[in-house]
Amino acid sequence: MDLSPIIKKIGHSLVEIRVRALKNILCKLDHSLISVCDIVQEKMLFVYLLEWFNFPEVPMQEEVLELLNTLSKHPSAAQMLRDVGAVDFLTQLSPNVEPRLRAVIDGTLDQLFHLPELLPTPTIDQSEEPFPKMGYFQKSMSSQTDVPPHKIKVHENVRCLKFSVFPWLTLTNTDRHILSSNESSLRSSNTNLVRTTCELLRDVIMQDFPAEIFLQRPNIVSGGLLCLSRLGSGKGDAAHLHLQALSCLRQLCMGLRRRLRFHQDPSFYSTKQDPVSQNSSFSYSHEVRGTQRSQASSPAAECSPRPSVLGRPGQRARGDGQDGDATSNSSHRGGAAFQAPRQTPQSPADVAHLELPDLGVEDVLELQLQQLTLAQFTVATMEHAIPLLKTGRSIRWGCNPCKCVFVILLLYSCMELLGDILSLHQSYSADISRNSHVHHRLAYTGTALFTIKLLQTVLPPEKASDNLPENTATAIFHLCLDTSLGSLLPSMQETAVAYLEQVNSDSHDLYRRVTRATLWMESTCNFLKESQGEKNWLELLELADQAINGLPFHQHLPIIKECVHICSYLWKFDHPSPLLQTESQNLLLKLLSHPLLPVKTETYACTLNLVKDCLGIQNVSRQEPGACSEVNFLLHHRVLYEISAFGLQDSVNVAAKDILLFLLKGQLMMTTSTWDRFSEALYPVIPILQGYASTEESLGKCVLLISDMSDVARDNVFPSTAKLKAALRLLFTKQPSVRIAAVQQILLHLTSSDGAEMARLDLEQQSLISSLPNIYCLRNPLDITLDTSSKSILKVESVEKLFCILSSDTVDISLRRSAAEQLSVVLQENKGNGSEVTVLMSLLLFDEIASLEMWSDKSSTDVNLSLFSLPLSVIHRYNIPFQTATHHAVSPYCCVLPPSSDLWTLGPARQALQVAWNTAWHSGVDNLLEGLHDSSYVTEFHADLKLSEVQVVALQAVHFPTALQDCIQAIVTAAGHSSVTSALSRLTLYLLIDKLALPHISISSCRDSLHSLSWHPAMTRFLQVRPACVEDEKLLVGIVAFLNAYFRQVHTEFVSDQEDKDLRWILELLLNQVHTGSQNLREQEEMKNQVSQRLQRELTTFFNTLLLRLRNTSDKLCLALAGPFKSQLADCLLQSLRVSDAPRFYGLPSLERTLQGMVNLTAQPGWSSHCPDQEPMSLCSKYLSGLLEVISSFYVEWGGNSMSFMGKGVTKNAVICLLHLSHEMMAENKDKWSLGNETSTEEANASHLGLAWLVPLWVDRDKEVRFASLGLGAALSSVPSGCQALCASCQNISGGLWGTLLNILLDQQESSMVRREAAFILQNLLVMPMPANAEEAKDSHWQHPCVHDEVSGVSLVGLPALQALLYHCQYFQHVVLSASTCYRGRYTFHLQSHAGTTGGPSPQESTSQGRLFPFCTCFSAAGLIDSCVEQMKQAHTQLNLESVRPGKAFHRKKVICAALAAATDARLTLALYALWPWLLLDDPTMEAVLELLCVYTANFTTACSSLCGSGPGVASGSKGSSSSSLMHSVMKLASGVAPDNSPIQNLAFSLLANLSTSRECRGLLQKNNFLQAFPSVPGPKAGVKASSVGSGGGSSVASWLRLLLSLSLTEDGQQSILRVKGALELLADLASARRHALLTLHNLCFCPANKSHVIANGTSISIQINIHQGPKASTDLKCLITLVPLIPCK
DSSP states (O other), X not given: OOOHHHHHHHTOSSHHHHHHHHHHHHHHHHTTSSOHHHHTTOHHHHHHHHHGGGSSSOOOHHHHHHHHHHHHTSHHHHHHHHHTTHHHHHHHHGGGSOHHHHHHHHHHHHHHHSXXXXXXXXXOOTTSOOOOOOOSSOOOOOOSSOOOOBOOOOOTTOOSOOOOOOOOOOOOHHHHHHHHHHHHHHTOSOHHHHHHHHHHIIIIIHHHSOTTHHHHSTHHHHHHHHHHHHHTTOOGGGGGHHHHHHHHHHHHHHHHHHHHHHHTOGGGOOOOOOOGGGGOSSOOOHHHHGGGOOSSOOHHHHOOOOOOOTTOOSOOOSSSSTTOOGGGGOBSTTXXXXXXXXXXXXXXXXXXXXXXXXXXXXXXXXHHHHOOOHHHHHHHHHHHHGGGGGSSSOXXXXXXXXXXXXXXXXXXXXXXXXXXXXXXXXXXXXXXOHHHHHHHHHHHHHHHHHHHHHHHHHOOGGGHHHHSOHHHHHHHHHHHTOHXXXXXXXXXXXXXXXXXXXXXXXXXXXXXXXXXXXXXXXXXXXXHHHTSSSOOHHHHHHHHHHHHHTHHHHOOTXXXXXXXXXXXXXXXXXXXXXXXXXXXHHHHHHHHTOSSHHHHHHHHHHHHHHHHHHHSTTHHHHTOGGGGGGGGGGOSHHHHHHIIIIITTSTTHHHHHHHHHHHHTGGGGSOHHHHHHHHHHHGGGHHHHHTTOOSSSHHHHHHHHHTOOSSTTOOOSSOHHHHHHHHHHHTTBSOHHHHHHHHHHHHHHHSOSOHHXXXXXXXXXXXXXXXXXXXXOOSSOBOOOTTOOOOOSSOHHHHHHHHHHHHOSSSOHHHHHHHHHHHHHHHHHTGGGHHHHHHHHHHHHSGGGGOSTTTSSOOTTOTTSOSSEEEHHHHHHBOOSBOOEEEOSSOTTOOOOOOOHHHHHSHHHHHHHHHHHHHHHTTSHHHHHHHHHOTTOOOOSOGGGOOOHHHHHHHHHHOHHHHHHHHHHHHHHOOSHHHHHHHHHHHHHHHHHHHHHTTSOOSSOHHXXXXXXXXXXXXXXXXXXXXOSHHHHHHHHHHHHHHHHHHHTOOSSOOOHHHHHHHHHHHHHHHHHHHHHHHHHHHHHHHOOHHHHHHHHHHHHHHHHHHHHHTTOOOHHHHHHHHHHHHHHHHHHHHHOOOTTGGGSTTHHHHHHHHHHHHHHHTSTTTTTTOSSSOHHHHHHHHHHHHHHXXXXXXXXXXXXXXXXXXXXXXXXXXXXXXXXXXHHHHHOSSSOOSSOOXXXXXXXXXXXXXXXXXXXXXXXXXXXXXXXXXXXXXXXXSHHHHHHHHHHTTTSTTHHHHHHHHHHTOTTSOHHHHHHHHHHHHHHHHSOOOSSHHHHHHOSOOOSEEEBTTTOOEXXXXXXXXXXXXXXXXXXXXXXXXXXXXXXXXXXXOOTTOOOSSOOXXXXXXXXXXXXXXXXXXXXXXXXXXXXXXXXXHHHHHHHGGGOHHHHHHHHHHHHHHHHHHHHTTHXXXXXXXXXXXXTOHHHHHHHHHHHHHHHTTOHHHHHHHTTOSTTSOTTOTTTOSOOHHHHHHHHHHSOOOTTOHHHHHHHHHHHHHTTSHHXXXXXXXXXXXXXXXXXXXXXXXXXXXXXXXXXXXXXXXXXXXXXXXXXXXXXXXXXXXXXXXXXXXXXXXXXOHHHHHHHHHHHHSHHHHHHHHHTTOOOOOOOOOOSSTTHHHHHHHHHHHGGGSOOO
């Protein structure tokens, strides 16, 4: 099945077509019509699936990603995806999609990073050595041995990790011997040997060797890790060697990060391999070279001249020009630069043996299988470094392992170690010194930060539950409870909580409880603060509610009094806020019903005190009627219900009774309205209160008076009916004395107040009255059903009527007595049903309190509630005659306490609560620590919340202002070295914690805290005094290390004034000390001891940091100080540049550091301009001499272009310094400077080198060296003498200078940065006055380039030689290839039929080509466009001149037509259109192109048609369908905003004027409304004439008039002009001063149809024309005559 048409539609521009094609493929896969194997070879499918996300509308994202995930599981498809750049594309896409889709992308990337199966590799003939194309991290598996199939096992569950290795690097026998020797030394038992080896590795070998070498051959890494394991528990000197090993590993980590960035830089991306041939001086045979061709193979790519430097010992291959063979600079026809050597060994193996005897045979495949990935190295380092955190010693944290990039294997054990270490530093003994406490706290903080960042890097939270060790989970739980650390780094703690939630839900719940409790504690303290002063009552009540919730934790009872007074205050007003009343009442009820007895007791006590103050007898004398309003908050039935139902029966009953007594007896103390309010609130609560009625207690007696009708109690508070019901209700109490009293009260209701009547009644019915107290007392409560359907034997209606009469106050007493007698008779007649009557009476009397709506917000329709239910307190206080449901066993307002006991027993939780309370109590840690320093400080809260000494130290240790102040104070007051060293270590560690915390931002950073402290004098004290002993130098190392860390961490985005102040301070200090410092450096070098080396290393690093810092400051004073600092530092570094001892290694560390310092210094512009005792050029000359001496010692004498890495670091830095130096010297004197031409005596020894050392560096194995050395050549070639010197230095090199540079430029596998510098040199060489022919060459001093043909004996010099070279190396074909490669997918190129390539480029290739292409284009302009323009101009001019000669006109015209046809056949228009984006970048090139097009389109309709997208030279099918053509680009260029007299805009209009002769072009002008812009063109000012009237050139108006004139020559063009509103008026205005406007009007009116059209539009034209004398007068007159009919009649 041919799927290519469907696959092609997946990349269609219309979304509907794309979606339909994708669904087609997916459907076929789902129904097994096709399989994955059928589409894995369809490369464009992968390209289109990735480009799916580049369209504006992106549907079906999940389906596309799932399909990519499915395809990635197939090995061939995975390789195809890697080839088309899917890894980088998906990595950049991942952050921009939804999280669920991000997981799919991660799965796909995991598949793409799986190591492939290692299949058997066939034996390769030695005559053909394969060099396969490799990506960044692909392994080269080529070998000359058979390998059995072997599958690398990868853990499938780990989905978030990626494996990566660096491109393989070859080593010489010498390099391998060096590494092997150092590995053996690392494993030695001699501690001094181990120490010196670590120093050598760190300071020399790791500066020379690329860092990936130590992963590809991991024995040295293993040795270093072994040192950590072996020495971690050692004693004495051995115990301190782990610092050296850590420093060595840290250097390796830094190098790996640097190499990662280098390999990820598109500018240095290169597909070049690193085979032996890269640095050999021989050329390969054609058979071998055939395997190296890029996609655009050319003769230039087939030959690779590799020049060597003079002085190279040993045998060398012949034929490269350095063997003195004069004939080696000859070639076959026209190709001197590319002549293959005539004396070639029999095979490449023989050549290799002759050239590189140092290269041994290695089993590369076996070595590659043993190499470490970045992840393996990272975890191995962590495994060995993490245990060192357990030690009590203060280790050097500068190794900063958290900066490692990937983690993969053995993470579980690392996490276990981290969990143990966190536990160790958290649960240490309290019986240790304060410094030890601080050490543990800082170690805990740093380890916690590292642990969290490590988790974020390698373990997604959702996978933590299955992969995190239990002890680590516990440590994370404790970290989440660390309140002080959380306040410093809240986002870090949030991350820890996210992991805790996944690994242990119980611990997470506990954490949430602690967090909630700390919030309540903070609210409590805020409540206490907010209650003073102005108040926002709603916020205050909310804080009070949270404070009450936190009472079980803080137990701060004073808040209760404040709450009670707030409630009293909010209820005292006549018209209070209902919302505030409700909220405050809920608050009061919560306190009155609080489960904690101390809280409830305090609440009742505060309430009682307030009631006493308001209603006490003392208020009688005050005569303040408003005082009683403060008890209004109690005068509510809910509050009284709470006090009566629960307060009276609880342990707070005494206070509750007193409160009720004051209220019940307070009528005289209350206003009438207050007493009425109390009576209203009391009425619903009477049944509850009557349960406490008594004849003995004071409260009981008061309650009895409620239902009393005697004269004593006749207060008219309640109506007599209510009192009767109350009296009847008392018959149900359990106290007989109360029931007897109730009978007396009832009798008073039933009789008059006459005592005789009462006595008569007692005599008549004595027996009846004596039985009334027990009338409702049943021996056993009945079990009744309230909703029974059985009817009562009583006539309920009759009973109700009788009872209503009896209880009525308005009915006559005689009728009421009669009703009572009848009711008695009814009851006597139904003696057997007396119990039912009792039940009925109880239902009637207790119905009021059987409703829950009054006491809570619950509806009575709640299905869980009984139809009739009584409060439990009623059941306890009354004889209820039936068994009923109960409610309110506890107060409905009682809150449920959160469990708190377990939090107080768990140490970390308790400490979290203590720290949270103290921090909130003091309004922050600052005030807390300040208060703790006060000797008179006394805690005013619960003793359980007091901080221990350990907690105080822990707080101080992580509170930056306090901790840093302590450190600075310790330095200022120190009496010995150890105190200062300890304080400096802490300061440096605080800076590291700041750095480790990123991207988590701390609340108060270390830098900000230091800015507020005066720390400069503490450091100045030691920087102003010269060290006198080793201990002083050790201390100075610490000082400089701290300064280095401080200034290195400046954020470049924003530099504060304080940071500029710091910089000014250190610059002023150094300028005063730099001379002494330089002398000290020299003496330290002579001492050659460990401390001095450390000091020099720190100083060099510090100076580099300051130089970097100076780039980011805009402070004027800093910039003023920077100049002298740089120049004096330059002088110091120059004095330290001693290379005499360098080959013996002893001086190499110093030399490496000095050169690194020079690289950073010379990169600063103007570094040589402020030397007080010498001129800038003098200093630059000394630098040049010293650097050339370094080159001589480490490059020439060591073998020049050697494969060995030893000395490469020195060479690279020296070359980069020379490059920087060249720019500095050019800035000082642009025209007079060179390398190697100095005449001073001290530099004479270096002059013999010339430039013989430079050109071999252009083909060094290191891309950075190639780039820097070529950049140096570009600087040299900017002056004529430099060009001469470069050419002279390449006389003995095959191909010479031009051939070497063209070979580099056209090497498609080379990086863009290297090729760009080669293009710069060629560009500079082209500026030289190049002879155009042999005659000019005789008199020219510049005889370059020069080629010689051995066969014909012809030599070409100058421009002919250059053209021959360009033709021979297929230069322009390479330019076409670069153009087609750039941004493929964004632009589509159809330049040449042979230029197409299969498959898309990688993103690095595209970017690399894109960065290089503008330089190739400018260079092409010099060779192609200028030449074409000039030739076509000359031909066109010659044709015009000879047009008057009929005999030659036909021949000349035929030649010109042939040239134009050739340009059309070559698709010149399309080529320029493809180059257009790059032409826009360079104005001179654009001018040349526009001139070319003007010549090309002049009177040539075919050329005009090709520009608008039709005619020959246009891709088939593009006619009429192209929405963008070269003419569109020209119109856009012409319509753009440009300055007056812009050459490009004028040329664009000239070209449009040419194109207007074509009907297609005129149509495009009309369709795009181009002419509509003409009326808006600014015209000449009134009264100002054009500079050259009638010329029509030189301005935007003139350009437009030329175009309109050309358009007016055709009928459709005239119509286009007439359609432009305002065009005729503007032309009329300009006709008097612009001849082209007059001619255009003439042409428009020449046609009668147009004339009538103009008149019909009512256009009034009034023109004043001055007929000038001269040749144009007659033409103007004719135009005027034509316009006469348009002049209106007066």
